[in-house]
Amino acid sequence: MRQKIKNWIYKKKWWLSAATFLLLLYSFSLPSRLFKTPTSFVIEDSNGELLSAAIAADGQWRFPADKDVPEKFAECIVSYEDKRFYYHWGVDILALSRAIKQNLRNHKVISGGSTLTMQVIRLSRNKPRTIFQKLIEAVLATRMEFTYSKKSILSLYAGNAPFGGNVVGLEAAAWRYYGRSASQLSWGETAALAVLPNSPALVHPGRNRQILLNKRNQLLEKLWHNKTIDSTTCQLAKLEPLPDQPQALPQDAPHLLDRYRRDYQPGKDRSTRLQTTLDAQLQRNVSRIAERYHNIYKANGINNIAALVLDVETGNTLAYVGNIYHPDNAELESHVDIIQAPRSPGSTLKPVLYAAMLTDGMLLPHSLVADIPTQIAGYTPQNFDLGYDGAVPASRALARSLNIPAVRMLQQYRYERLHALLKKLGITTLNQPADHYGLSLILGGGESTLWELGGMYASMARTLLHLDQYNGKYDADDIHPPNYRKDIKRISRHTPAASGPLDAGAIWYTFQAMEEVMRPGEELLWQQFSSSQRIAWKTGTSFGFRDGWAIGVTPQYVVGVWVGNADGEGRPGLIGVATAAPVMFDVFRLLQTGSWFNTPYNKLRKIEVCRQSGYRAGELCPEKDSIAVPLAGLRSGICPYHQLVHLDHTGQWRVTDDCESPSQMKHVPWFVLPPAMEFYYRTKHNYLPLPPYKQDCLAGLAQEKPPMELIYPRPDARIYVPIEIDGTPGETVFTATHRNITEKIYWHLDNNYVGSTEEYHQLALHPKPGKHTITLVDEEGEQVHVSFEILEKENN
Secondary structure: OHHHHHHHHHHOHHHHHHHHHHHHHHHOOOOOOOOOOOOOEEEEOOOOOEEEEEOOOOOOEEOOOOOOOOHHHHHHHHHHHOOOOOOOOOOOHHHHHHHHHHHHHHOOOOOOOOOHHHHHHHHHHOOOOOHHHHHHHHHHHHHHHHHOOHHHHHHHHHHHOEOOOOEEOHHHHHHHHHOOOHHHOOHHHHHHHHOOOOOOOOOEOOEOHHHHHHHHHHHHHHHHHOOOOOHHHHHHHHHOOOOOOOOOOOEOOHHHHHHHHHHOOOOOOOOOEEEEOOOHHHHHHHHHHHHHHHHHHHHHOOOEEEEEEEEOOOOEEEEEEOOOOOOOOHHHOOOOOHHHOOEOOOOOOHHHHHHHHHHHOOOOOOOEEEEOOOOEOOEOOOOOOOOOOEEEEHHHHHHOOOHHHHHHHHHHHOHHHHHHHHHHOOOOOOOOOHHHHHHHHHHOOOOEOHHHHHHHHHHHHHHHHOOOOOOOOEOHHHOOOOEOEOOOOOOOOOOOEOOOOOOHHHHHHHHHHHHOOOEOOOEHHHHHOOOOOOOEEEEEEOOOOOEEEEEEEOOOEEEEEEEEOOOOOOOOOOOHHHHHHHHHHHHHOOOOOOOOOOOOHHHEEEEEEEOOOOOEOOOOOOOEEEEEEEHHHHHOOEOOOEEEEEEOOOOOOEOOOOOOOHHHOEEEEEEOOOHHHHHHHOOOOOOOOOOOEOHHHOOOOOOOOOOEEEEEOOOOEEEEOOEOOOOOEOOEEEEEEEOOOOOEEEEEEOOEEEEEEEOOEEEEEOOOOEEEEEEEEEOOOOEEEEEEEEEOOOOO
């Protein structure tokens, strides 16, 4: 018996080989990817609501197929196209037999008899509709049933069926014809779309409307008869109007859509549909605010506005308005995504320097910093109001965004260190060496983007927010850029460490200083309202009035706003506090902000500080305050501005032991600023100058510091003097100060006497190009010598 079987197998070997070949051919006949046509780029908000979409590369509106088909459409399409869809294996023999019988009887094609599965195969192959191709479709349809679930087959059909014109797929059709997603359509609307793929060239919403109406109503009747809908629903659905001309798709986040198209990685991103972290309603409201201010600012030739809202806890983007959106007006350049555009950040980096110096103990929160005319290696910063305070607490210098104190602080901290710190905090646009930017870095001499600035401030806030969570330690993963993709979940892979780029106490004090900034249009009156939001915020204005910035921080949100022109044109009045700040505060009014940052007590220590100077109090400080400072503040320097002054018994004259017996002296602590700082400080503050020396004590004072100082020019200054309109050489105004306001100063240029001044010491001179020395002599013979250079032409 066994031998007979072997002989039979040997004789039938060709048949088994053929069968095996056909089985393998059948097994591998279905492509791994049925549809290779390009799809539209689509972005949705965090809840799946459509924000923006772009037409596919082949000019079709074809959304990526959705895994879930709305139940109404599934009921409609199965009832209309393939009522036994859930019971056959790709080919419906009864429907095919009926179609053949009808076609033979009428001598033309009346019915195709194709199942939905066969139609999916036909749509994917795009071959001529012949009997031979029909047979291939039938075979592949049975193969498809072994690979795909019925739900997946419906999804493929809904995503690739033609719906007339250049509209492909149910979701694109729903938005093009009804302006909302397919899941939100009524029975009448869904039925109208369900009949379109059967003959999209003939039945089009814009023409042949009676045919479309009849087919839709026939389908509704069928749904009623098979008890899918009741009679009332059927009658009401028949009364619904048919779709008219295709509608424009939403463009609520066009710049983020363009960014995703640039970021798209074909091998990594499986679909051109992206669910973002945005909130659609917030996105639309922020866009409306930007549009409203655009209508105001455009009268001054300011055309562009960008706004960004970030969630602090996650770093997720909640609103992304890259620009106003007017694609019909090319002059506005509204296609430019300003959020990603490198621009001069103006003063928005000053809080980072303040926090950095607090972190290192180089500064206490309210330490006085000099605000006097300054020239450093040819660089001459100016305050926005062109004035000087002489000396100002560092916290107030930040709140008022004073430029000169910031530059002098950076000179102390070193711009190389700030350059490195900014990179650690996520600023990648500083792609030149630190020397390229120099001290101008703190005033906007480099470039940054709204995306990275917002991310940096969110990282600072997150560091402070997570302090308790990490038991007083720092997680390096808290410093990260913003995110706009919902499919990306950040998981910390670092072990919390004892230190971070910035100390939490320093960040807390920085936000405190930023909170004190006067709000536009309200000045300090906002503090009187208990319902007012607590916001730490900073503005910035770039050189030439090209960029206006505002960055606001709360424990929940970071809001960043940029105002200007995409082409870089500067405009008068384009300053951050006047243009960007109002937009930022309107955006914050849309947000529900809660409690403020907790005070990081475990990162602060109480010390005594001098009330007048803000430095650590020494023995000579008469008035002291106890404040909590960052830990590094414990090693900060003692107040340098208080000294012990020796007075005669009347207290009117300063004396020395050369002219007065120590037993007759009064030893009094005195707040003494250097002459240049004193000159400007006493114009705005109650300042008690040092008493003059007693006349018979003037001998032997060579060791004393000079009582006068040349404010301008500074030593080794290089000065360019422009030519006046009439062609004559311009003037150089020299400025000096003396502790004794009644003292007369005699001026000498290159050892030649040029004049004298009293009380207010300014003198206009016309030095020729070249190197010079100015000498000041007071009535007691004290002298000050300063060298400077007049440039023949301006250096570029």
